[in-house]
Amino acid sequence: xxxxxxxxxxLSVPEGAIVSLNCTYSNSAFQYxxxxxxxxxxxxxxxxYTYSSGNKEDGRFTAQVDKSSKYISLFIRDSQPSDxxxxxxxxxxxxxxxxxxxTSLTVIP
Amino acid sequence: xxxxxxxxSWVICKSGTSVKIECRSLDFQATTMFWYRQFPKQSLMLxxxxxxxxxxxxxxxxxxxxxxxxxxxxxxxxxxxxSAHPEDSSFYICSASHPGQRNQPQHFGDGxxxxxx
Numbered sequence: 128x129x130x131x132x133x134x135x136x137x138l139s140v141p142e143g144a145i146v147s148l149n150c151t152y153s154n155s156a157f158q159y160x161x162x163x164x165x166x167x168x169x170x171x172x173x174x175x176y177t178y179s180s181g182n183k184e185d186g187r188f189t190a191q192v193d194k195s196s197k198y199i200s201l202f203i204r205d206s207q208p209s210d211x212x213x214x215x216x217x218x219x220x221x222x223x224x225x226x227x228x229x230t231s232l233t234v235i236p
Numbered sequence: 237x238x239x240x241x242x243x244x245s246w247v248i249c250k251s252g253t254s255v256k257i258e259c260r261s262l263d264f265q266a267t268t269m270f271w272y273r274q275f276p277k278q279s280l281m282l283x284x285x286x287x288x289x290x291x292x293x294x295x296x297x298x299x300x301x302x303x304x305x306x307x308x309x310x311x312x313x314x315x316x317x318x319s320a321h322p323e324d325s326s327f328y329i330c331s332a333s334h335p336g337q338r339n340q341p342q343h344f345g346d347g348x349x350x351x352x353x
Contacts, residue, residue, distance in 0.1 A: 135277075159341070161342075171344045215279065222268070224270075226279055227279065229279050
């Protein structure tokens with residue numbers, strides 16, 4: 128079983144839709160959770176960084192962590208074509224980082 | 237703004253050439269940097285962890301003599317792909333995290349697209 132599981136998609140939504148991206152994990156030691164956005168031929172860009180369970184909101188983005196279910200989510204409200212990218216979840220325990228495979232998102236104008 | 241700078245962004249060279257990629261942390265001193273390789277539509281594959289002032293730690297299956305890593309200063313790590321061949325063509329990305337506290341998120345460079353002819 129992989130440490131982190133993420134549906135690769137692709138996911139295609141109309142502009143303005145609410146997008147839900149998810150990851151599950153198996154290691155209960157993970158305490159820090161991250162979401163990165165990666166445009167084609169660019170490095171990943173840190174979007175959200177959360178500690179332990181709960182929600183964190185930043186503009187149109189909301190990160191949610193449910194440690195009891197070992198499940199994290201990223202919600203994008205009022206999605207825009209510029210949100211079209213690959214979204215990677217990541218989590219860490221100590222100095223070990225684990226990444227999901229990424230979900231490809233396309234927002235159609 | 238960017239906190240990690242990577243150079244060059246794109247390299248095309250002949251088979252047998254050695255290629256050096258630089259990774260700089262701009263806003264902080266990074267005692268540890270990471271080097272990844274990414275194939276199209278696949279996730280990041282950690283190649284090695286670069287430690288300032290000491291030898292890099294390579295992941296299983298990564299050839300140390302093929303991928304030379306030097307981390308001579310707190311703001312610069314380099315990856316040299318020696319005698320590159322077409323199968324080394326890939327997207328190479330470095331990252332760094334703020335030192336001091338554990339579990340700080342990694343900040344990535346913009347990647348280097350390496351094409352070996």
